[in-house]
Amino acid sequence: MEEAKSKAAEAYLSRPWLKKYDEGVPADIEVPDKPLYWILEETASKFPNRAALIFYGRRVTYRELFDSARRFAGYLRSRGVGKGDVVGLFLPNSPQFAIAFYGALMAGATVSPMNVLYSPREIHHQLSDNKARVLVAIDMFKEKVVAGLPSSVEEVLWTGIQDYLPGLKAVLYKLFRRPPSPPRGGIHKRFMDALKHEPIDSKPDINPREDVAALMYTGGTTGTPKGAMLTHRNLLANVLQIDAWFKRGVRGEDVFVGALPWFHIYGLTAVLNSGVHKAATIIVYARPNIDEIMRDIERYRATVFHGVPTLYRMIINHPQVEKFNLRSLEVCISGAEPLPKAVAERFMELTGAKLREGYGLTETSPVTHVNPILGEARYGSIGLPVPSTVAAIADPEAPELLEPGEVGELVVSGPQVMKGYYNRPEENEKVFFDCCGLTWLRTGDMARMDEDGYFYIVDRKKDIIKYKGYSVFPREIEEVLYRHECVREAAVIGVPHPEYNEVPKAFVSLREECKGKVKPEDIIEFARQNLAPYKVPKEVEIRDDLPKSGVGKILRRVLREEELRKRGMGG
Known part of the structure; x- marks a missing residue:
C-alpha cells in the first residue's frame, strides 16, 4: 500500500507536464521579495x-x-x-x-x-x-x-x-x-x-x-x-x-x-x-x-x-x-x-x-x-500546471494522492496559493492538507490527469453553478429564499442553458397558509431585491414537498436528475 502511495506521489512530483511546455517556458519562476505595488x-x-x-x-x-x-x-x-x-x-x-x-x-x-x-x-x-x-x-x-x-x-x-x-x-x-x-x-x-x-x-x-x-x-x-x-x-x-x-x-x-x-x-x-x-x-x-x-x-x-x-x-x-x-x-x-x-x-x-x-x-x-499557447491545446482540458505549480489528483475524503488516470479531487501547490481564509480556521482545516513534502489546496473540483500531464475537470465536488463566468452558490440563494415569509423549503440547482452554460433554478415549498397565494414570479422578485442580478433564480418551481434523504436532508442531486430527464438529457 505504501509503495503504491509513493508511486502515485512520484507521478505528480516528477511533473510530467513539463515536456509539453512551449519552448522557452521555464519549469520554475523566481519571485522577487517585493510588495505587489x-x-x-x-x-x-x-x-x-x-x-x-x-x-x-x-x-x-x-x-x-x-x-x-x-x-x-x-x-x-x-x-x-x-x-x-x-x-x-x-x-x-x-x-x-x-x-x-x-x-x-x-x-x-x-x-x-x-x-x-x-x-x-x-x-x-x-x-x-x-x-x-x-x-x-x-x-x-x-x-x-x-x-x-x-x-x-x-x-x-x-x-x-x-x-x-x-x-x-x-x-x-x-x-x-x-x-x-x-x-x-x-x-x-x-x-x-x-x-x-x-x-x-x-x-x-x-x-x-x-x-x-x-x-x-x-x-x-x-x-x-x-x-x-x-x-x-x-x-x-x-x-x-x-x-x-x-x-x-x-x-x-x-x-x-x-x-x-x-x-x-x-x-x-x-x-x-x-x-x-x-x-x-x-x-x-x-x-x-x-x-x-x-x-x-x-x-x-x-x-x-x-x-x-x-x-x-x-x-x-x-x-x-x-x-x-x-x-x-x-x-x-x-x-x-x-x-x-x-x-x-x-x-x-x-x-x-x-x-x-x-x-x-x-x-x-x-x-x-x-493550455500551451503555441503547442498542443487539448479541447476539454484545462491544460497544464503553470511554472512553479504542482497539481495532483487526491482522494476527496483523505489526505492521499491517487494514481494518474483516476478521477479524484484536483489539488494544487505553488506560490500563488492563498495564505488561507480570513478568520475561518475551520474552513482552512478542510481545504489544506500535507502530503509528500508539500502543502496542498483542495479545489473542490473532481478531475483526472492524462499521461502527458493535461488535466480535465469531470465534475464538481460541490454544487457551484457557473453562470456567465460567475460562481453562483446555491446555499446563499437558499438562505435568502428562506427569509421569505411564505417559503417553507428551498433548494437551488444549476440547469443547462444553451448560451450561459447553466442558470440557477429554485425549487420551493410553501407554508400552508400561503399556498395558492404566492406565485413563482413573487419569489423571483423577492430574490431580486436581495441578491446581485446574476444570482437571482431564472426559474422557480413551487412543489408540495422537496425530495429528502432518510435524515431529512434536501437532495439537490435528485432535483438535478429530474431536470436532466425532463430536458431529455438523461439522469
Whole structure:
C-alpha cells in the first residue's frame, strides 16, 4: 500500500507536464521579495509616458497613475490607515479602481474589492466581515451602498465615471446621465479631493510572504462567502507565472482588452496586474458591450484578450463581426467555465489569434493551469500546471494522492496559493492538507490527469453553478429564499442553458397558509431585491414537498436528475 502511495506521489512530483511546455517556458519562476505595488513603481520609472489606461478616450499615463496612487496612499496614511487595515472598493473598472488599489497597497493596507452588482445585504456582509475602515465607492450605486454600510466604515470616498471622462464626454455624461449627488459631510467625502494630498513620503514595512494584499471574497468549496487572503507574494507570483507562460517578449508594446471586472480575481490578476507589469496599455470598460470592444480592438490594435466563453460567443455570433478588423489580437485566454471547441475554432478563424482555455480559483490568485499557447491545446482540458505549480489528483475524503488516470479531487501547490481564509480556521482545516513534502489546496473540483500531464475537470465536488463566468452558490440563494415569509423549503440547482452554460433554478415549498397565494414570479422578485442580478433564480418551481434523504436532508442531486430527464438529457 505504501509503495503504491509513493508511486502515485512520484507521478505528480516528477511533473510530467513539463515536456509539453512551449519552448522557452521555464519549469520554475523566481519571485522577487517585493510588495505587489512594485510592479507599478518599476513600470512607471521605465515607461512614464506610456498610456497605462484608456478610459473612453481619456489616456492616463503610467506617470499619472503612479503619482495619483502615491497621493491616495499619502491621504490614507494621514487618516491613520496602514498595515492591518482594510480598504474596500465598490468600483467598476476605472482609473479610480487602479489608483485606489495600488494606493492602498502603498499605504500598507489590504484591499477588498466588491462586485458592484451586490445588494445592500451583500455589501454589509463583506464590509462587516473584514471590518473595512475606508470604502471607495461609485456614485451611481449610492442608495444601495449607503443602505449596506456597517458602522465599522469610518469614511466613504465617492467618485463617478465622469471624474475621468475626457472633456466633452464628461460634460455630456453630466447632462444626459445625470449622475446622482453622493452624500456630503460626516464620513462622506470626495475621492478626487483625496488625490490632492501630498504623495506618501515613506514606504510601508511589507513582508510579501505574510502580509495580505487583497481579501477576495468567494464561496470557496462550501458556498459561504469568505475572504481569501492573498499575500503580496501570491499575487506577484501569479503575474510572473502568467508572463512566463505567455512569453510576450518586449515590454511596453501590448494593448490589453480590459473587459473582465477587476473586482474579480481573474480580471484583477490577468488584466490589471499583468498589464501593469508588462507596461501594457489597458483599454478600460466600466460597463463593456461587444460593439465597443470590437471597435476598440480595431482602433487601438489590441493584442491580448482575457475573457469568458460568453464573451467569445457574443463576438462570433455578432451580426456585424466581419466588419471589424480583429486581426491584431495575438493571445486570448478563456476561463471561469468550459470553452466549447466550436467557439474557440470560430474565434481563431475570425481573428488569427491563439485562444486557449485555462483554469484557476480565487484561492490561487487565480491561475493554476493553461493550455500551451503555441503547442498542443487539448479541447476539454484545462491544460497544464503553470511554472512553479504542482497539481495532483487526491482522494476527496483523505489526505492521499491517487494514481494518474483516476478521477479524484484536483489539488494544487505553488506560490500563488492563498495564505488561507480570513478568520475561518475551520474552513482552512478542510481545504489544506500535507502530503509528500508539500502543502496542498483542495479545489473542490473532481478531475483526472492524462499521461502527458493535461488535466480535465469531470465534475464538481460541490454544487457551484457557473453562470456567465460567475460562481453562483446555491446555499446563499437558499438562505435568502428562506427569509421569505411564505417559503417553507428551498433548494437551488444549476440547469443547462444553451448560451450561459447553466442558470440557477429554485425549487420551493410553501407554508400552508400561503399556498395558492404566492406565485413563482413573487419569489423571483423577492430574490431580486436581495441578491446581485446574476444570482437571482431564472426559474422557480413551487412543489408540495422537496425530495429528502432518510435524515431529512434536501437532495439537490435528485432535483438535478429530474431536470436532466425532463430536458431529455438523461439522469
